[in-house]
Amino acid sequence: MAKSPKKAALALPVHHVMQDTQASRSASTINSWLDRVWSFFSAPRLALVLILLLAGASLVGVLLAQAPAGAQSDPQAYGRWLAQIGNKYGAATEIFSRLGLFTVFDAWWFRLLLALLVSNILICSISRGGRLVRAALARPHVTMPEPFFAKAKLQARIEVHGLPFAQAEPLLRSALRASGYRVLIDRRADSVYAYADRNRLAPLGTLLHHLSLVVLLFGFFVGSVWGFEDSGFVVAEGATRAIGNTGLAVHLDAFFDEYYPEGPPKDYRSHVVLYEQGQEVKRDVVRVNSPLTYGGIRLHQSFFGSAVMMEVREPSGALVASETVPLAWRSQDRPVGSFLIPSRNLEVFVVGPASSFVDPVIPPGQVRIEAYRIGDAAPQGIFNVLQGKGQTERGLVYTFVRERLFSGFKVVNNPGRPFLWAGAIGIVLGLTWVLYFPGRQLWAMAQRQSDGGMMVHLGAAKGKRESFSGEFKSAAKRLEQAATRAGGETQASVQEAP
Numbered sequence: 001m002a003k004s005p006k007k008a009a010l011a012l013p014v015h016h017v018m019q020d021t022q023a024s025r026s027a028s029t030i031n032s033w034l035d036r037v038w039s040f041f042s043a044p045r046l047a048l049v050l051i052l053l054l055a056g057a058s059l060v061g062v063l064l065a066q067a068p069a070g071a072q073s074d075p076q077a078y079g080r081w082l083a084q085i086g087n088k089y090g091a092a093t094e095i096f097s098r099l100g101l102f103t104v105f106d107a108w109w110f111r112l113l114l115a116l117l118v119s120n121i122l123i124c125s126i127s128r129g130g131r132l133v134r135a136a137l138a139r140p141h142v143t144m145p146e147p148f149f150a151k152a153k154l155q156a157r158i159e160v161h162g163l164p165f166a167q168a169e170p171l172l173r174s175a176l177r178a179s180g181y182r183v184l185i186d187r188r189a190d191s192v193y194a195y196a197d198r199n200r201l202a203p204l205g206t207l208l209h210h211l212s213l214v215v216l217l218f219g220f221f222v223g224s225v226w227g228f229e230d231s232g233f234v235v236a237e238g239a240t241r242a243i244g245n246t247g248l249a250v251h252l253d254a255f256f257d258e259y260y261p262e263g264p265p266k267d268y269r270s271h272v273v274l275y276e277q278g279q280e281v282k283r284d285v286v287r288v289n290s291p292l293t294y295g296g297i298r299l300h301q302s303f304f305g306s307a308v309m310m311e312v313r314e315p316s317g318a319l320v321a322s323e324t325v326p327l328a329w330r331s332q333d334r335p336v337g338s339f340l341i342p343s344r345n346l347e348v349f350v351v352g353p354a355s356s357f358v359d360p361v362i363p364p365g366q367v368r369i370e371a372y373r374i375g376d377a378a379p380q381g382i383f384n385v386l387q388g389k390g391q392t393e394r395g396l397v398y399t400f401v402r403e404r405l406f407s408g409f410k411v412v413n414n415p416g417r418p419f420l421w422a423g424a425i426g427i428v429l430g431l432t433w434v435l436y437f438p439g440r441q442l443w444a445m446a447q448r449q450s451d452g453g454m455m456v457h458l459g460a461a462k463g464k465r466e467s468f469s470g471e472f473k474s475a476a477k478r479l480e481q482a483a484t485r486a487g488g489e490t491q492a493s494v495q496e497a498p
Helices: 005-041 044-063 075-089 092-098 108-137 146-151 165-178 203-226 417-436 467-485
Strands: 154-161 182-187 191-198 228-236 240-242 248-259 265-276 279-286 292-294 297-313 319-326 329-331 334-341 346-351 366-373 381-386 390-393 396-413 440-448 454-460 489-496
Touching: 005 108, 044 108, 075 092, 075 329, 108 203, 146 440, 146 454, 154 467, 165 182, 165 191, 165 440, 165 454, 165 467, 203 417, 228 240, 228 248, 228 297, 228 319, 248 297, 248 396, 265 292, 265 297, 265 396, 279 292, 279 297, 297 334, 297 346, 319 334, 319 396, 366 390, 366 396, 381 390, 381 396, 440 467, 454 467, 467 489
Parallel strands: none
Antiparallel strands: 154 454, 154 489, 182 191, 191 440, 228 396, 240 248, 248 265, 265 279, 292 297, 297 319, 297 396, 329 334, 334 346, 346 366, 366 381, 390 396, 440 454
8 A cells, every 4th residue: 555645754754863863873882982992091090000011111121131133133143142142041041032021122012002101191181281271371360259368278468558549459560560470450449359470381381291201202112113223233344234224334444442551442443434225425433432323323333353254165266155254242251253155055153262261172273163054953064274274074165364353333223313302302391391480370359448448368379389388478578568668557467278
């Protein structure tokens, strides 16, 4: 049976009402969810929990050795680094490694904690920022009722005789301005009200401090994600080494160390050449307190040591490898370095003689060679090589050509550095603003008395810093002195409510 036109006309609005109700419920659900998320991130307790977690993680990162940046992305280099520190942590080395405690500051969870703390402080700042700005810029209430002056934490009453009531406004204005306050006046028939403040933009100092903390943490986050730091970057004399995936490479022309006659070191310096995509871009002398800087990367002189120039040849004389190997690690008090022979799938470890005792295994003028097939745990051969003489092992001739030096650098690339500086400066300025330029407010009311005199009331809160009590008393004293100079007689009382 067909619907009547009247029923069909009524059905359409009901359908639209149902759609509007569903849309309203959906919007309400979304808003409720957003409110819960906002409340979660703006909770001060969340900031406390995140700060405690970050502090604990940072403590672990400080107490435990952290893997160099170059070793973290290279499994073989990381394995060698673990072997180097194995004597220090013993059986716990592998456990700490699996838990990621040797790479705390580069761990995803550490970066997540930083991001959550930045979000928390930013949302808290946004939530409070509006109130702080309004408090700093809004026009205050000038007129306060009499009960306010009777209940104020800081109170003063000054009876003035011998002056016409018309002098009340200029008296309040001049005395309060002399105390360094901005003064607003509201005049009534038998009363004059005054509001006085100083450093009224002080609430913005708190906002600056909070936002600067966000900028500082953001700088840490940027540096953690996109920056890198390698404190064990070694280059042998005459060798060139790439700096990660930056397209830059460092060539060490020579290293020099000088000492005073008494023995203490006088100067360490490295003469380096910096290449970008194979093209020379800078030459510099790097010292401990004089780093090389280029494109946001800083190269600091850090340490130095011995290097060994090795050649590996076929029995026919064809050159397989020629490397200057920095002996930058320590194993059983012996210096150790390594190099790769890709064509033979070998990693060759070079071990120098111990310096702290007479080494019966590796005499002076010799190095020990340990050749491993890459991925194998057992060496293919272990043997000593005398300087200047070749030693044939498994179809290769190993020659210890000569000793050289290597230079160790600390390579830092921190794109978050501008944010760190801006955040640190902002925090100092914000704290200085809050601590040394606090906001001050007080109210005054002058009433005409029946005997022709006037009664002046002053009232204010104590504030967070007790020094305001002294400032309040000084303002009351100036008001009393101003009335006396104008020819009036005064009687004052100042009290501070508990």
